[in-house]
Amino acid sequence: MSQPDTSLTDRLWALTSDAGRLRRVSIVLALLFAAILAADTLLADGSVNMRGEHLGGDFLAFHTAGEMVLEGRAVDAWDAARFEAALQEREPAIEWYGLTWQYPPAAYFLVTPFALLPYKVAYWAWMLAGLAVFWGCFRAAFGDRIEGKAAPLLILASPIILVTLVQGQNTLFFGGMLMIAAALPGRRPVLAGLAAAVLTIKPQLGLLIPVAYLFGGHWKAFGCAATFSLALSGLATLAFGIESWSAFAGAVSRVEADMAGGGSLYPFNRIISPYGALGALGVPHGIALSVHMLTVLALAALVALAWRSTAPMQAKAALLIPATLLCSPYAYYYEMVPMLFSIAVMISMTGIRNLNAPERWWLMLSWPLVLYLPLVQGAVPVQFGFVITASLVALIAIRLKSASAAAPAPAY
Template sequence: MKAATPSGPACAAEAGSRFALLNDRRFWLAFAFLVTLLGFPRSMLTEWMTRTGEVYSTTHPGGGDFVVFWIASRMLLEGHLSGLFDPGEFSRYILDLYGSDFGVRWLYPPHFLFFLAPLGLFPYLVAYGLFMGGSLAAFLFVAARVWGDRSIAVWLLIAPVTALGILIGQTSFIVGTLFVGAIYLWDERPILAGILLGLLTVKPQFGVLIPLVLLLERRFLVIAVATTTATALISASILAFGIEPWRAFLFGLQDPTGAILLSERDAFLSVQMTVYGAARYFGLDFAAAAGLQGMSALFAVCSLIYVTLSSAPRGAKAAMLVTATYLTLPYVLYYDLAAPTFVALWLYLGHGRSSRPGIFVSVLLVGVASISFLNGIATTFWHVNVAPVAFLALAVFLISSVRRETPEVSG
């Protein structure tokens, strides 16, 4: 006797349960992150372990760019602060230790030294572990606080930006902590948000558009607290180190800064996430690339004003601020993506929304969260930097969603 086969609703239910995993967006997000980790960061992990390659040399103790912060702490504790802002002396100090200066220079404001000073008391790898572990823990804590539960920490731990940030030893998680914490918390915790913004002045370029939003939204308490915090930090650094480090920072670092912006090395331009970097990588000269970057910044600012003045939900406005910032800056590298990753996860998982984005937008958001890997593929096989395209597409999506869901703009 032939067994009966399910049909109609019963068959659909069985098929739905059979493919429940494939229909779960969390599966595809985890899959994308796994592919990324087994690809791009895995090769860098090999370099880290063997101390080979462009970033990790045989004499470098590991931890990538963290050598800048450790050397700065050592120079401060040994009384060589003036040499920190002298590119030549900074280079000689590293040469004396390692026989190579790795092409890195100190480019940060003096008050950042308050946070780095204790690191020089420890051996390099111990200091590296404390710096990266502490900053990552802070980022995960703030992200969970903003999200409302700790589930976001799991996604951030397996996100590409985390592996890259740890391996390269940069300020990725510090920027993510301060940027995300400030803009997502200034509704309910304006004083805390202002303090975080004041601290963000250690990487001031990432706050370039924040004053505009604060003024448009009339968040005068946040402005006052941020200004007070930044002023206190700067004043304390002048009392501790004198005025000369600030003069050197503001007027004496043009050469290394210019060298970064004018670099024509493919290996460097391929990991820039900006319109300027992509244009230079494509082969355009400085003027043409700067012009395109200016157009991108103008589009970003106009888009940000539109979304900020709309009645869009807070999550959409915060996402637009982050996206506009990354479209405005001419210099952002592939480890600076903590904030965009958080934004992409917020939108992709439908946090605070009644509905989640459709398949095409979901692909875009997963792409933004994995853009360092996708850009690595595009630059390797097609010699095209696609990173800014993802941010432009995200900006267009945010504008269209605001127009669709909140057509009236408030003045």
């Protein structure tokens, strides 16, 4: 009796489509990660870990900026030399940190409370708060269709979440805001507008939201976003002075100059935008930036068409998120966290066992690859983060076109 032929694709898919197996792998991965990170924290000498590197990645910059606010030196943080000096004051064991502060003044409202805590405690509070905010936003954006006790584990133990935690980045907070702003302008416009306003603290994550709201006709969400943004900026100006905005503009200009000069502080192999992908291949700055801007116009047009359509709101939001990530020339790989929402929507539209071949291969290859992006990108010129994000835009756009053709009326 002949045995049924099982292809390599089927074998690989069997490893990823079984919920029980995924749950067990997620538990092991999460426990292993937590144990390693706990050991790294406990054995660290101050903010320097066993490898002689600063513990918490970019969180050290956030904690230091918050301390400078408490010391009355908020404006100094935007000066690269003074910020490096502040880092050396707290831990001179590392010769040069190379961390900078280039967030708008309102970002101090997020980081300063954590500066009230000792560094190690603050780092863990930052991670746990980020996970709580991200999961709460994911639940609110995705709605009541999340089933099973494994859902939080499968999301929060995903490789891109772990990478973000190691980096100490703030994307769990702002990625959560992006999901809310993208998914809820119809059902909860005030909340969506508030989330969009918070994204002005990390404006690269909100570049296409005005396009989506305008072409989708979400005027209440648009108005709330504009009002809350002005209020947030006004509070920041009152708190940190008008001079904080000129200092912030100077810091942004230095980032742009560094990138135009080849990216010594902000390496191209960590940037997932078209500009970063071309820069990693050695394409000159002017050409890379021109191609990037043309791509942004194409993405804006795609989002406009999608949000004018009758496709379900979640499908529109799933497209908006990865398209937004590609628009900022300086978006790093850890910004890919909110794409978990897009992946969940893509799966939910047909069920995980009914994904087509391109979607299956994308999921099988992309899900684990992001865990190794920081290591892989230093060895190869191809920017895999860009490939993953751009291909997700394409897959969602195809699904959205089908959903739009089938839908008789807008979802909300």
